[in-house]
Amino acid sequence: MxxxxxxxxxxxxxxMRDVLTRVGGIDLCVTEFVRVTSALLPNRTFERLAxxxxxxxxxxxxVPVRVQLLGSDPAxxxxxxxxxxxxxxxxxxxxxxxxxxxxxxxxxxxxxLKEPELLRDIVEAVRxxxxxxTPVTAKMRLGYEDKSLALACAQAIVAGGADELTVHGRxxxxxxxxxxxxxxxxxxxxxxxxxxxxxxxVWTLADYRAIRAESGCDTVMIGRxxxxxxxxxxxxxxxxxxxxxxxxxxxxxxxxxxxxxxxRSGEDRYPVARLKQWLGLLKRTWPEAAETFExxxxxxxAARVDLALQGxxxxx
Ligand SMILES: Cc1cc2nc3c(=O)[nH]c(=O)nc-3n(C[C@H](O)[C@H](O)[C@H](O)COP(=O)(O)O)c2cc1C
Numbered sequence: 001m002x003x004x005x006x007x008x009x010x011x012x013x014x015x016m017r018d019v020l021t022r023v024g025g026i027d028l029c030v031t032e033f034v035r036v037t038s039a040l041l042p043n044r045t046f047e048r049l050a051x052x053x054x055x056x057x058x059x060x061x062x063v064p065v066r067v068q069l070l071g072s073d074p075a076x077x078x079x080x081x082x083x084x085x086x087x088x089x090x091x092x093x094x095x096x097x098x099x100x101x102x103x104x105x106x107x108x109x110x111x112x113l114k115e116p117e118l119l120r121d122i123v124e125a126v127r128x129x130x131x132x133x134t135p136v137t138a139k140m141r142l143g144y145e146d147k148s149l150a151l152a153c154a155q156a157i158v159a160g161g162a163d164e165l166t167v168h169g170r171x172x173x174x175x176x177x178x179x180x181x182x183x184x185x186x187x188x189x190x191x192x193x194x195x196x197x198x199x200x201x202v203w204t205l206a207d208y209r210a211i212r213a214e215s216g217c218d219t220v221m222i223g224r225x226x227x228x229x230x231x232x233x234x235x236x237x238x239x240x241x242x243x244x245x246x247x248x249x250x251x252x253x254x255x256x257x258x259x260x261x262x263x264r265s266g267e268d269r270y271p272v273a274r275l276k277q278w279l280g281l282l283k284r285t286w287p288e289a290a291e292t293f294e295x296x297x298x299x300x301x302a303a304r305v306d307l308a309l310q311g312x313x314x315x316x
Pocket of ligand 1: 032139199
């Protein structure tokens with residue numbers, strides 16, 4: 001049984017991965033997607049999206065971070081995968097699920113689920129290009145418009161030689177609208193010989209137990225649920241308690257993220273925006289997050305926000 005932190009572009013960057021894996025309970029991370037078009041990307045592109053490459057491919061807490069690639073050209077993806085592996089990526093993940101129109105228009109992400117043969121060619125080329133010891137994994141949705149090719153896509157990914165497959169239980173057109181179809185994850189798991197990781201709509205310990213029971217998968221990937229409730233991973237690892245920890249135990253992690261963002265950028269906008277973004281999701285779990293948001297809503301200067309946070313940490 002393992003727990004994977006989902007890749008989330010614009011939300012789960014290296015700072016968020018650092019904080020969430022230090023909270024604990026997460027076994028594996030995947031980077032935001034690295035977009036591959038027609039060129040071999042420079043080292044700095046990989047190191048920007050996966051700074052963990054400079055620390056052995058692991059977060060500060062020692063959790064491995066696979067590098068996710070998004071594109072449609074098998075040869076170019078293979079070259080970039082080989083480069084990421086040579087830079088120390090502990091695994092290469094392939095994105096076959098992104099629903100963004102700007103990505104799909106350029107034949108990337110979920111639109112590839114209309115072409116199972118291309119999925120196989122991509123996985124095969126990437127598998128051949130990286131060392132045998134480096135896992136090559138894929139992440140798919142159930143289809144583009146409908147689920148008619150779901151099993152064919154999963155089997156094509158297996159035929160290409162993938163080591164593991166994560167299934168987000170929705171089609172592209174279903175977007176992020178609940179429910180996620182955990183029964184379809186089970187159908188895919190039953191039809192392929194490789195480990196399948198279940199993903200979609202896990203917000204609580206009860207959801208985690210339910211997705212495992214319904215999908216039959218041992219490993220679960222969680223995205224928004226872990227950002228909205230960072231201690232969910234620890235409670236999953238310990239099989240309880242059901243209720244989240246107190247907000248006072250979470251606030252120091254929020255301040256930690258804000259300060260790391262501030263150190264990284266040296267300007268005001270980025271750390272303040274990241275803080276507000278995270279508080280927006282934490283509100284789902286703690287009403288106090290909404291109060292904190294209100295306290296800093298009008299602030300634009302990072303130094304003033306930090307002062308407000310210091311007051312909150314002192315319980316004022
Ligand atoms: C803001 C955002 C960004 C995302 N970026 C990526 C991405 O870069 N790569 C990817 O494979 N999936 C991406 N996803 C999909 C998530 O990895 C995950 O499959 C989805 O959120 C469902 O899981 P959840 O219900 O646990 O959040 C993104 C989702 C969100 C909400």
